[in-house]
Amino acid sequence: xxxxxxxxxxxxxxxxxxDGHWWGSFGVFVDGRxxxxxxxxxxxxxxxxxxxxxxxxxHAAGERYAASRWPLTRLGVPGA
Numbered sequence: 033x034x035x036x037x038x039x040x041x042x043x044x045x046x047x048x049x050x051d052g053h054w055w056g057s058f059g060v061f062v063d064g065r066x067x068x069x070x071x072x073x074x075x076x077x078x079x080x081x082x083x084x085x086x087x088x089x090x091h092a093a094g095e096r097y098a099a100s101r102w103p104l105t106r107l108g109v110p111g112a
Contacts, residue, residue, distance in 0.1 A: 039066040 039062060046056035064073055071078035 035062060035066050039063040041070060 041061045043059045043061070044056065046054065050056045066077065067073040
């Protein structure tokens with residue numbers, strides 16, 4: 033991993049919703065100074081998109097793929 037332990041943080045919040053189903057939210061946070069070394073900081077010129085956007089079918093295919101994998105199930109838990 034290109035980041036030191038003190039440069040990255042992840043948070044998980046989960047619980048049971050009003051409908052009785054589990055929900056979860058996972059966030060990953062990286063110190064902006066760590067992104068500079070990789071050329072990924074938004075204020076760096078190298079972080080700007082310089083190529084044209086992929087065609088519409090490419091985006092649609094990605095969304096279909098993501099939808100086919102959601103909702104995620106918990107392994108080993110029948111019906112979950």
